[in-house]
Amino acid sequence: MIPDSHKDLLENAYPATVGTTMPDGQPQLTVIWTLYEGDVIKFSTREPSQKVDNLKQRPQITLMIIDPENMYRYLEVRGRAAITQEGAIDLIDRLAQKYMGRGYYDNMDPDRAQADRDQRVVVTIKPEHVVANG
Amino acid sequence: MIPDSHKDLLENAYPATVGTTMPDGQPQLTVIWTLYEGDVIKFSTREPSQKVDNLKQRPQITLMIIDPENMYRYLEVRGRAAITQEGAIDLIDRLAQKYMGRGYYDNMDPDRAQADRDQRVVVTIKPEHVVANG
Numbered sequence: 001m002i003p004d005s006h007k008d009l010l011e012n013a014y015p016a017t018v019g020t021t022m023p024d025g026q027p028q029l030t031v032i033w034t035l036y037e038g039d040v041i042k043f044s045t046r047e048p049s050q051k052v053d054n055l056k057q058r059p060q061i062t063l064m065i066i067d068p069e070n071m072y073r074y075l076e077v078r079g080r081a082a083i084t085q086e087g088a089i090d091l092i093d094r095l096a097q098k099y100m101g102r103g104y105y106d107n108m109d110p111d112r113a114q115a116d117r118d119q120r121v122v123v124t125i126k127p128e129h130v131v132a133n134g
Numbered sequence: 135m136i137p138d139s140h141k142d143l144l145e146n147a148y149p150a151t152v153g154t155t156m157p158d159g160q161p162q163l164t165v166i167w168t169l170y171e172g173d174v175i176k177f178s179t180r181e182p183s184q185k186v187d188n189l190k191q192r193p194q195i196t197l198m199i200i201d202p203e204n205m206y207r208y209l210e211v212r213g214r215a216a217i218t219q220e221g222a223i224d225l226i227d228r229l230a231q232k233y234m235g236r237g238y239y240d241n242m243d244p245d246r247a248q249a250d251r252d253q254r255v256v257v258t259i260k261p262e263h264v265v266a267n268g
Contacts, residue, residue: 017151025155026194027154027195029153029163029198031205062160062161062163064163064164064165066151068202076162076164078160078162
């Protein structure tokens with residue numbers, strides 16, 4: 001579903017903005033790292049969190065990546081999110097390698113690292129509607 | 135409400151991502167130019183459009199600006215949108231000066247410019263909740 005012309009926006013280590021909906025209907029926007037693989041987009045977050053609460057109520061999620069070199073070139077992906085614990089540690093490490101060039105837990109205090117690992121989840125976005133601009 | 139530490143993200147000519155909610159509850163994200171003035175954030179769009187339809191149903195709107203130099207520094211602004219026609223042509227020209235260094239209608243075909251002017255509206259976001267990160 002993602003056109004070849006805009007796949008670089010997901011493949012490069014660019015920030016994405018992801019939108020969920022709060023219980024009162026207000027959009028919540030946060031910045032995430034993305035991994036694009038097998039026609040789905042994955043990101044890592046922790047539970048409990050507002051974002052995960054929002055997705056459990058309404059799995060509808062939308063992602064925006066703007067080309068840092070050209071703001072008129074962007075990709076909006078609307079889809080539904082699935083949340084799983086399986087693969088959560090592997091994913092955050094792969095994302096950290098992509099975005100920081102190192103393991104996520106490298107140099108982290110062991111207690112803090114364990115607490116983080118215990119909360120990590122994978123959010124998988126299955127694209128349903130794509131807008132590729134520019 | 136916007137902390138001094140993050141006002142530059144609104145003052146510079148950076149793209150913002152703005153989220154509204156579709157009738158079916160799906161977040162809609164688009165890229166906008168912003169003008170920050172008098173404690174409100176203004177942007178320009180056209181009516182009819184999905185974004186304006188969404189805001190007429192649910193005025194809740196959320197904006198995200200990421201520092202292009204540092205993706206861990208960003209500003210999320212949640213608020214409510216008011217839509218007006220007054221000042222719409224002045225605003226799009228000021229935004230074009232800020233982002234492109236020229237008037238918006240310069241060199242535009244006159245018929246196309248008139249059609250665009252007829253549809254221009256101002257969206258004014260009154261911030262209610264701000265997250266400043268980094």
